[in-house]
């Protein structure tokens with residue numbers, strides 16, 4: 001699958017040649033570019049459209065990816081759509097609301113949805129979209145649904161879908177894609193996004209008589225980086241989402257699509273641990289009135305410098321992500337309190353080796369007071385966005401990756417060397 005807000009022609013060509021399952025269209029100019037390349041190659045590209053649904057989720061602005069004022073995707077709704085339309089959308093398929101307009105587009109030319117036609121509120125349109133509702137008896141629910149569909153029909157996303165669909169010779173429209181952010185703990189925001197995506201799918205069916213087979217609801221399932229955080233309970237939350245998707249589509253009179261997800265972080269983050277060697281340890285006396293993250297007054301912070309940093313884990317420096325660190329090479333031997341915490345510990349900040357004061361790996365954790373140069377610190381839950389995103393910031397070398405089990409260890413990626421960097425120097 002090829003994602004990206006700025007795909008090169010070479011990347012698009014590679015994706016088509018290699019038969020990527022999907023290319024995700026991220027802006028209005030892409031369908032023409034992808035179609036031209038597919039045409040030249042004599043192939044048909046499978047595409048989805050990334051839609052910004054307007055649902056905001058996830059902690060930091062930089063990891064929220066569905067609000068309209070940003071670089072990803074194409075907005076679902078036209079700018080300035082009124083709150084009454086959003087209210088209608090938010091009721092779709094919600095058992096608490098009466099909105100159950102199952103049939104607002106049953107009369108689409110030549111199409112046959114699996115709509116629930118038993119509803120008395122069924123619209124009897126004799127014309128194709130946009131609907132003329134003046135001469136027919138329609139329920140309030142259907143009238144509301146048509147209003148929401150009208151708004152969606154005027155939105156940028158529908159226009160791009162039409163463009164893709166008009167290039168059928170070169171493009172196969174697989175469906176629509178939404179990614180609403182990261183570190184999301186429960187299904188509620190996914191359900192809101194699903195409502196909007198299903199409404200778009202319904203509206204496109206009403207306008208173009210095509211039922212898109214797939215809706216991708218992206219990634220964003222939270223993982224627990226520290227004891228204070230929770231990872232998403234997939235069984236419970238995806239169960240809720242599945243139920244909601246079924247009832248939204250029932251309310252819309254549409255067959256449910258294939259739902260796909262991108263839960264990479266949830267799978268790989270907990271599988272990775274980064275090991276650092278401790279270097280300089282510096283105790284800094286803090287000005288009066290300084291508090292720790294819990295709001296307790298503190299007088300000293302210990303800066304523990306390690307042989308890595310923002311070059312192998314950019315998340316804390318980029319958007320203040322939290323991690324924790326533990327001593328990994330020895331038992332520090334200290335007495336513990338009732339909660340298993342070391343009694344003789346110090347408040348530490350684990351920092352990298354780069355020439356940036358924001359080069360922080362762990363803002364705050366407790367480490368044994370007898371920590372010393374040469375000790376190994378382990379930072380858990382670093383299997384995602386770590387080594388794969390590592391950089392040569394300050395010409396630092398990228399670390400190795402080893403697979404380990406209880407019994408065995410196996411080098412998967414070797415450590416980068418200075419020669420690797422110098423090899424790039426051609427003159």
Ligand SMILES: Cc1ncc(COP(=O)(O)O)c(C=O)c1O
Pocket residue numbers: 003065179181182183218219220221262263264265266
């Ligand atoms: C399209 C898309 N899918 C999946 C993800 C992964 O999200 P996460 O790592 O939070 O699960 C991202 C992250 O920005 C994304 O943009």
